[in-house]
Amino acid sequence: MTTLPATTPKKLGLAIDLDTCVGCQACVTACKGWNDQGAGLSDQDPYGADPSGTFLNRVHSYSVQPIEGASQIVNFPRSCLHCDDAPCVTVCPTGASYKRAEDGIVLVNADDCMGCGLCAWACPYGARELDADQGVMKKCTLCVDRIYNENLPEEDREPACVRGCPTGARHFGDFADPESKVSKLSAERGGFALMPDLGTRPVNRYLPPRKKDMRLEASVLAPLLDIKATGFAGWLDRVLGKI
C-alpha cells in the first residue's frame, strides 16, 4: 500500500561521515556486488564505449571554497535517505513502492512495478534508478537481506556499503532510538538532512567535515628546511663554515 505509515517504531538508516570519507568508491562496489545477486542490477555496454548501469549508491566529489582559506575536497556518497515522508512511495500507482511499518525501510516490490518512473521523478535525491534490462525501479534496500539474516555472522549483519567502508565513514543504526550509535554520532557531530525544505523528512544524516586545524603563517615545510647537521656532517659543516 502506497500510503505511508504514520510512524515507525524503528527508523533504520545511515549516518555518513563526510570528514572521514576518502571517496574510494568501495561502498559503491560493495553495494553493487551484494545487490547483483538474483535479479541483480544490470549494466549496459559495461566494457564498451558508452557504459551505463544501475547503481544504488553513487559517490560525488565536491570542492568547497570557504570565504577565507584554501578550498576543501568533500567526498559525498549519495543513496536513498529512507525518508519518513517519502514522496516516491505515495506517487506509486501500482503499490510496488512501500515503506515498511516495522523499521521504516523504503522498498520496491519488483513484481508489482510497471516501470513508469514516476517515483524517480518524485525523489529529490536521485535515489532511484530504473533497471534498463528488467524495466523495474531499483533502490537502496538498506541490505534488508543482510541486516536480519541469521545465516550471516553477526558482524556482517549490516549494509554492504557500511561493512565494506575501509575508513569507517558509514554507520548503520536506528535513528528512532536516541541512545543508538548513529543517533549519538549525529547529535555530537551536528548531523544534517539534505534539502529539508522539501518536506521529505529524511532519516539518513550526513556528518559535516570537521573544522581544519589552525594554519600557520609560515610554510608547513619550514621545519624541514632548517636542518641542523650532527656528528661528522656537523663537524664538516662547522669547519667548512669557518674557512
Next chain:
Amino acid sequence: MHPAPSVIIFSVFSGMGFGLLAMLGFGFAQAYGIAGFLWWGLGYSLAIAGLLSATFHLANPKNAIKAFSQWRSSWLSREGIAAVATLVILAPMALSDWLNLGWWRGFGCVGAVLALFTVFTTSMIYTQIKAVPRWNHWVTPVMFMAFAITGGAILAGLPVALWLIWTVGAALLAMWWIGDGAFARAGETMGTATGLSAIGEVTVFEQAHTSGNYLLREMIYVVGRKHAAKLRIIAMGLAVALPALILVLIPAPFGFALAAVSHLIGALAARWLFFAQAEHVVGLFYGQR
C-alpha cells in the same frame, strides 16, 4: 525532464479527447446518426490513443493493470481509474446520440464532469512533484484544463472556442512567467542539496561517474531547452493566435477543422517545452539543472 514523445502525445491527445467528450457529454454539441457516431468516435479515439501512448512509456507494461489499485495516495492511479470510468459512463450517452434514442442526459453530464476530472488528475501527476519547482504550482492544472476545454470546444465546433482560446494563451503566459523563476524561488542550491553551504561555495570537483546514467537521461535532460524561445513563439502562434484568426476568417465547419489541427500542433510544442524546460533538483548534485 526528458520530453518523452509517448508522454507528450498521451497528455495532449487524451486532454483534447476528454475535452471533446465533456462537450458532447454535456450536450453542448449534439449530433445524431452517423454524424453523432463520428463525433463521439473522435472523442473516444483521441482519449484512447492518448492512453495507449502512455503505456509505451512503461518499462514493464505487464504490470499496468495494477495501476488501478493505489487511488488512495497516487494521482497516476486516480487518473487511470477516472479515465476508464469516464469512457464507461459516457458509453450509453454516445449510443443514445448515435442511434437517436433520446436517453436521459444525466449519464452525459456525470461523464463530462468525470472527463474534466480526468484531465485534472493528469495535471496533478506533475503538479504534486516538489522536486520539479516549475511544475509545483496551481498554474499547471489551470494550463491543462484550459487546453482540454478549448481543444474540446474547437473539436465540438462551438463558437465559444474563439473566446476560450485566449484562456490557453493566458495560461501559457502565466505558466512561463511563473515557471521561469520557480527554481530560484524554491531555494534549493548545490549548497542545500549537499548540506555543505555552511562551509562555503560548493562546486563539482569530479563527477560521480564518467558516463551517463538513468538520472542524467531522465531528469537532467538539457538538450530540449536549446530552442525554448523559438518554441514558445511557435506554441503561442499555432495553439492560440493562428486558430483564433482561422475561426474569425474561415466559416464553419472548415474553420474549426483547420483551427483544431493548428491548435493540436501548437499544444504539442507547448507540452514539449513543459517537459524540456522543467528542471529537477537532482541536477544540483551534478552541478547541472
